[in-house]
Amino acid sequence: MSFIEMTGATLRRALHEDELLGDEFQRAHVSDDTIVRVNHEGDVEVRRPRGWEVVGGLLGGFEERIRQxxxxxWA
Incomplete structure (x- = not known):
């Protein structure tokens, strides 16, 4: 599966209002410097010490927003 990796700050700028609200970032322990990735299905995964953890998802039209x-x- 292909992903685009970025920081938490970059992801936050690409989000729509109804995707991963501020308190959801805090509950998932995603800071501006956290490494995250998004796949083609819109799953948001966070890099943890021992692997990746799915913490949420994006809604329609996210692919171009993330690329921009x-x-x-996607790699």
Whole structure:
């Protein structure tokens, strides 16, 4: 599966209002410097010491938003 990796700060800038609200970031322990990734299905995963943890999801149209915000393509 392909992903785009970014920081928590970058993800926060790419979100719509109804996706992963501020308190959800805190509960998932996602800070501005946290490494996160998004897959083609919109799953948001956070890098933990021993692997990746799914902490939420994005809604329609996120693929282009993520590419524009990060300047990266799916890899």
């Amino acid at each position: 915000e990060t300047g990266l393509d």
